[in-house]
Amino acid sequence: MINVLYLDDEAHNLTAFRAAFRRDFQVHVTTEPTDAVRILREHPIEVIISDQKMPKLSGVEFFELIAPDYPDPVRMLLTGHADIDAVIDAINKGQIYKYIAKPWNESELRDLVKEASALYHDRQAIVLRGEDLQQRMSKAEQEAVKIQALTSSQTALTADETARVFELANAIQRLLQA
Amino acid sequence: MQVAGRKHRHRLWWIAVFLAAASALSAQSMIGKRLEVLTDTLTADLMGLPAVVASTAWEPAEQVVPSLGLTDEVSWVRLRIDPRSENGQLIEIQNAGIDELTGYMVCDGKVIATYERGALQTGPFDATFGTYPTFPVPLVECDELHAVFRLKSSKPLLLPVRIAGPRQVLNDAHQRDILFAAYFGVILVMLLYNLFLFFSVGDRSYLEYSLFIFMIGGTQFVLNGYAPYFNVNDWPWLNERITHLFGVLSGLTTIVFAQNFLRLSRYVPWLHKLLNGYFLVYLVALVLTLAGQLTWAYNVINFCAAAIFFFIPGAVITMRKGYSPAKYFLLAFSIFIVAVIVFVMKDAGVIPYNQWTFFALPLGSAIEMVLLSLALASRINQLKKESAHAREEQLRISQLNERIVREQNTKLEERVRDRTADLEQVNASMRSTLDELQSAQQQLVQSEKLASIGQLTAGIAHELNNPINFVASSAQSLRRDFEDLNEIIGMVKAMDASDDALENQVTAIKEKLSQLDIDFTQQEIDELLNGIEDGTNRTSEIVKGLRIFSRMDGDNFIQAQLNELIESTLIVLRSTIKDRAVVDLQLGDDVPPVMCQPGRLNQVFMNTITNAVQAMDGLDREVEENCVSIRTARVESIGQDWAEVRIKDTGAGMSDAVKSQIFDPFFTTKPVGEGTGLGLSIVMGILSDHNAEVEVESEEGTGTEFIIRFPL
Numbered sequence A: 001m002i003n004v005l006y007l008d009d010e011a012h013n014l015t016a017f018r019a020a021f022r023r024d025f026q027v028h029v030t031t032e033p034t035d036a037v038r039i040l041r042e043h044p045i046e047v048i049i050s051d052q053k054m055p056k057l058s059g060v061e062f063f064e065l066i067a068p069d070y071p072d073p074v075r076m077l078l079t080g081h082a083d084i085d086a087v088i089d090a091i092n093k094g095q096i097y098k099y100i101a102k103p104w105n106e107s108e109l110r111d112l113v114k115e116a117s118a119l120y121h122d123r124q125a126i127v128l129r130g131e132d133l134q135q136r137m138s139k140a141e142q143e144a145v146k147i148q149a150l151t152s153s154q155t156a157l158t159a160d161e162t163a164r165v166f167e168l169a170n171a172i173q174r175l176l177q178a
Numbered sequence B: 001m002q003v004a005g006r007k008h009r010h011r012l013w014w015i016a017v018f019l020a021a022a023s024a025l026s027a028q029s030m031i032g033k034r035l036e037v038l039t040d041t042l043t044a045d046l047m048g049l050p051a052v053v054a055s056t057a058w059e060p061a062e063q064v065v066p067s068l069g070l071t072d073e074v075s076w077v078r079l080r081i082d083p084r085s086e087n088g089q090l091i092e093i094q095n096a097g098i099d100e101l102t103g104y105m106v107c108d109g110k111v112i113a114t115y116e117r118g119a120l121q122t123g124p125f126d127a128t129f130g131t132y133p134t135f136p137v138p139l140v141e142c143d144e145l146h147a148v149f150r151l152k153s154s155k156p157l158l159l160p161v162r163i164a165g166p167r168q169v170l171n172d173a174h175q176r177d178i179l180f181a182a183y184f185g186v187i188l189v190m191l192l193y194n195l196f197l198f199f200s201v202g203d204r205s206y207l208e209y210s211l212f213i214f215m216i217g218g219t220q221f222v223l224n225g226y227a228p229y230f231n232v233n234d235w236p237w238l239n240e241r242i243t244h245l246f247g248v249l250s251g252l253t254t255i256v257f258a259q260n261f262l263r264l265s266r267y268v269p270w271l272h273k274l275l276n277g278y279f280l281v282y283l284v285a286l287v288l289t290l291a292g293q294l295t296w297a298y299n300v301i302n303f304c305a306a307a308i309f310f311f312i313p314g315a316v317i318t319m320r321k322g323y324s325p326a327k328y329f330l331l332a333f334s335i336f337i338v339a340v341i342v343f344v345m346k347d348a349g350v351i352p353y354n355q356w357t358f359f360a361l362p363l364g365s366a367i368e369m370v371l372l373s374l375a376l377a378s379r380i381n382q383l384k385k386e387s388a389h390a391r392e393e394q395l396r397i398s399q400l401n402e403r404i405v406r407e408q409n410t411k412l413e414e415r416v417r418d419r420t421a422d423l424e425q426v427n428a429s430m431r432s433t434l435d436e437l438q439s440a441q442q443q444l445v446q447s448e449k450l451a452s453i454g455q456l457t458a459g460i461a462h463e464l465n466n467p468i469n470f471v472a473s474s475a476q477s478l479r480r481d482f483e484d485l486n487e488i489i490g491m492v493k494a495m496d497a498s499d500d501a502l503e504n505q506v507t508a509i510k511e512k513l514s515q516l517d518i519d520f521t522q523q524e525i526d527e528l529l530n531g532i533e534d535g536t537n538r539t540s541e542i543v544k545g546l547r548i549f550s551r552m553d554g555d556n557f558i559q560a561q562l563n564e565l566i567e568s569t570l571i572v573l574r575s576t577i578k579d580r581a582v583v584d585l586q587l588g589d590d591v592p593p594v595m596c597q598p599g600r601l602n603q604v605f606m607n608t609i610t611n612a613v614q615a616m617d618g619l620d621r622e623v624e625e626n627c628v629s630i631r632t633a634r635v636e637s638i639g640q641d642w643a644e645v646r647i648k649d650t651g652a653g654m655s656d657a658v659k660s661q662i663f664d665p666f667f668t669t670k671p672v673g674e675g676t677g678l679g680l681s682i683v684m685g686i687l688s689d690h691n692a693e694v695e696v697e698s699e700e701g702t703g704t705e706f707i708i709r710f711p712l
Helices: A011-021 A033-042 A059-066 A084-093 A106-153 A159-177 B002-023 B041-047 B049-054 B166-201 B204-223 B236-261 B269-291 B294-305 B307-320 B326-348 B355-494 B502-516 B518-549 B562-578 B598-616 B679-689
Strands: A002-007 A025-030 A047-051 A074-079 A096-101 B035-038 B058-060 B067-069 B075-081 B090-093 B100-107 B110-116 B134-136 B145-152 B161-164 B558-560 B582-587 B594-596 B627-637 B640-648 B693-699 B703-711
Touching (some): A002 A106, A025 A033, A033 A059, A059 A074, A059 A084, B090 B166, B204 B236, B236 B307, B236 B355, B269 B307, B355 B679, B562 B598
Parallel strands (some): A002 A047
Antiparallel strands (some): B090 B134, B100 B110
């Protein structure tokens, strides 16, 4: 299930959101930004939705606040009326994925959350794959070092040694092809 | 003109009489060439008569009328007489102006008779033989008979001498008397006539002319020896000087007359000044005369007489300048000058000495008088014409002036019209500018209104968004929850107690219930319903607030609760304020309704509350610190009850300079484009319509409080 965090100062919105999406996603809701940070810490949140207009700090400010510690979750901004300044702010400062106008359309919002989640996972996959590649590269490098050690010490290789070199080369090939 | 013409003829007749009389004068033979003059006057002075008689220094006179010149010396003259043919006759010296004259009859060197001034003129005056001194030739037997004369005079010694019989002398004297009588008659008539004219007309020139005539006539009278008729001889002092005095006075009057007649000061100023100079010279002559320096005086007078030669060019110039009477003057003086020349030439022997030439001077003078009289008449006419002309000119000038004034008036009126038109145009343009300004102001007020409506709608939209959002969303969720419940209900309905499988059915239902987490669902349904209820409540509250807020009862004053208005304003503003400030609302229960225009008062509250919130923006502090406190109360002040609204912020405050301008239209502290600067001026306008009092208390760094009091 997709982990979604929804921050809004209007408690009824939270209730409505949870009721609407609890069947599809793992929904976390709160009216308090501090509580939202706690949830981020405790749950693998993939998508964050925040209301823009809140008494203590705005949605954009919240995103700005959490950006250094939680760069990965995809953010979406929810606001009551089209406020062009908020939109510009959101895009420039908060690294917002989507901007949603209230009242939301449930199915659209659902699709958006799914898209955001997919994006999150794609990003995660890319990150993982990169890490995997890095690991394999370092392993391949280690194998290559071994080959070098074998080939540099002697002028002629024994059959065993030649077989070992081939084995290592194959290993490198496998590592790189994966 | 006819009168002048008659006068003209009249005078011509006089001239005819004069000429006729003159023609009766016979030619007289002057024997000047027989006279001998003593050259050795020194001896004569020292030794006296015997030396003169004995002297041989006699020289014959060259001229027919010898002139001994003007001298202080005593002159001696002798005439050789033929005792046979000329005895019994009279020696006549035709000069009445010799001051001292003694005649001696010398027979063969012996003085046989002595005559003072003439034989028969023993008394002061004896006109037996006329006005000239005469000396009878004695009836004696002599080889050589001489008449010796001792002469002394302060006037030129001119000696027209003849020897004629007593009858002849007497006859000539009579003729001369008649002519002079006629001459003096003319002079007298003219004098009286012009004096009369002077007294009747009052023109000064007649008086001057009269004086001129009198002096000229008088001069002739004196020169021709008629002075003794008035016993001048009784006053030797005067007798000695009378010729000189008349010379001076006639000269002066002539110059005055000429100056004024020719109007030299106007036509020939330089000549006028020159002639003025002659007055001084005549004054010198007068002084010399009175001092007894008669010879010198005579010289000066003679010198001055030349002034009349200036009259000719003066008259010509004046005439050329269009002054027609000058021509009579020119003619008169020309004739007079010709007469003078004839007179002088006769004495010089250039032309014969006879009664004609002798009488040239009085005749010329008479003609001159007559012509000048004509000239004067013409001058008076000219003056009349000129004055008429001047009057006409005056009239013309005044008409011209009038016309100019009229034109100026017209121009002035035109200018006034132009200026008025300009002013009207300016007025019109100012009026239209004013209209434009007023409409611009109305537009601005309107746009301010629209802006607040925009703010209002934005706030409302936002305020409605949340309830609509969760009500709509909750409804969908509720449907799903009820679907779950319906499923259970369906299962419950399908239960059949008779069925054996009841146990199974119950188990299935319980399984379903736990599967659907029905407890949670029930709780959710509760929450969702609460939300919907709350949402609808809030929506209706907003709509109600909106209705109160936007009550466009327009300009109608109605009773309204200030508290209600403030609350509705806050509903509209809630979303605007929410993330910027907290509101501390303390509405007094005792505030009675106020007669007001609620819609417009809402604008006032919205403006002031928005201002309060804006005053706290950008101070970089927690929202809780930004507090708008709104209080209403019933207060008593200045002996009156008021409904008071206080709106206070904890914002930046204002300086006194800013505070003094906040109600001015277009004054704003906001950046260009963010505020019209009309908000508070509109507030002020609305509040003054409500007779409300406004007080602003502000301190920089602490905040501002608006205190509005509505009279109750």
